[in-house]
Amino acid sequence: MIAQISPPELDFLPVAPELVLAGGGMAIMLAEAALPRVTSRVLLIASLLIVAGAAGITVALWGWDGEPTVLAGMVATDRFAVLIRGVLLAVAAIGAVYGHHQFDRAGERRPEFFPLLLFATTGMTLIAAASDLILTFLALEILSLSLYVLAGFSRRVTASEASMKYFLLGAFSSAFFLYGVALAYGATGTTSIGGIARALSGPSEGLPLAMVAAALLAVGFSFKVAAVPFHMWTPDVYQGAPTAVVGFMSAATKVAAFAALIRVFNVAFLPLSWDWTPIVGVLAAVTMVVGSLLAIAQTDVKRMLAYSSIAHAGFILTGVMAANQEGIASATFYLVAYALMIVGAFGVVLLVSGDERTSLSSYAGLAVRSPLLAALLSLFLLSLAGIPPTAGFMAKVSVFRAAVDAGHTWVVIVAVLASVVAAFFYLRVIVLVYMKEPEEELQPDRSPLPALTVAVPAVATLVLGVFPGLVFGLLETASIFRW
Amino acid sequence: MSSQEIVFVVLGIVGLGAAVRLVTARNVVHAALYLVVSLAMVGGTYLVLAAEFVAFVQVLIYVGAIVVLLLFSLMLTRAPIGREALDNQQRGISALVALGILAGLAFLIQDAFRDARIEPDATPTGAVGVSIFQNFVLPFELVSVLLLAALIGAVVLARKDLP
Incomplete structure (x- = not known):
């Protein structure tokens, strides 16, 4: 006799964006194998449709009024996850256009780019919603593995080197993260982020163990968000990997990893916030200072x-260390602004440095050759420097205010000094672009599609700089975690 | 000694013998076959502990898949199969590391359980299935996405016929 098996009650709707992304990635892979003549343009359109579908479901999830977590407490359905997903999907769409353009221009056939991009996006959107450390780890691995391969998507030796370096250090950081998860389980008997918070808020024997767990998880996240002293891989990988991939990963990885970091530290380890805020503060200060100082000495734009x-990771950490709703809202706003400006800046680099010749001197006189690209680059650099009326300025103001309100004035003083130092090297590039004679070989790319794509974050940077309320309005509800 | 303990001791001795032969064998195919015996004995130990699901998974994945994969990769690549060059000079250090791990584990287990007697508590396979397909269904599915991404990555990095 066959026993009657009753299917379990599972609500997959809150992970529908991820199902669409992963399923779409597999469909594109199969299509590429079954139809060898399919062009990169068709794959690009298919990828954009998949991302748009996922984005549509994401928007619909904003009004979710069911359980705070679904799938046995694995996935959070709060609006924070929805907002971060939206940002990530926008960056993924821009990254798909960049990638298509770069490989098409170089005459390389890289159909695997799109499935890997979609898988990476799956991991990123899922990590933003993960409310269990097991899921956080798996999502982190999916996004990392896809990015290791994407970083090596070039025939140049530096790309393979970048990929290898990223892989080795990433594997190292994953081990730290996993050990942190294990210790958190040892301290609290659960891997659920909400469960850890409940276990730690009462009297607990596992507090020292939980502190070590928090530290190890912080190390794991610091690798991914490139906080000093775990930043060593960043310059080499950004320089070696294809510019299109860097544009995607610089924005999306940071948003995804910070989203998970904010959730883990502001929910699971919130009862220990007295212990971790000074450490995060030191991390933020060191990151801002070292990032800004070392940037001055660079002669390569990437x-x-x-x-x-x-350096921006440090500014975002300044918001995180406030450890309250204002801090979460300001750090999230900073993430949105940062994603827009860095993906735009790398888009301009993609168009200007066609064959990956990215030395700063080749940007001299860009304004003569292409006034539009020069203007876009200046806008993104001004926003990165935090000069009004750009999103970067509003973002800096909001994290500084959050940190001061929470009583961490010393970090804000360091942050302001670091911003002043940072303004120097951004403005130096703008001076180079506008006030020097152009070099002979500078031939910026004039393709319309990527230029149009770069214009989207440019407009958004300006709009958010003038009307920051557009995002802060959403953040009123999106900065509350439900668990 | 109960019959269970006798079976456990036998399994342990056979597994240990196979493991020792595994690291001392001069032929890599023989070593792989000793690995089969050693892993199968571990699977048998799980059966003695009444964890039949874990035991079958052990046999299916380790004995079935991994060792066969190992043999296939030996067959398909030009790795030296015979008696030559299957040794390096790190014997002393690896023995030291292995003994260190053994001592550490023995101490930890001795320290944690002391004289406690733990009766084998049969977990029905149904409960494992419910756990995987209800509480851990999403991680379970995600692992396959992770493996797929790794697979694509391996193909991308390994192929040389790029235009």
């Missing part, structure tokens, strides 16, 4: 942007 992205 390395400079890499150090700039390191």
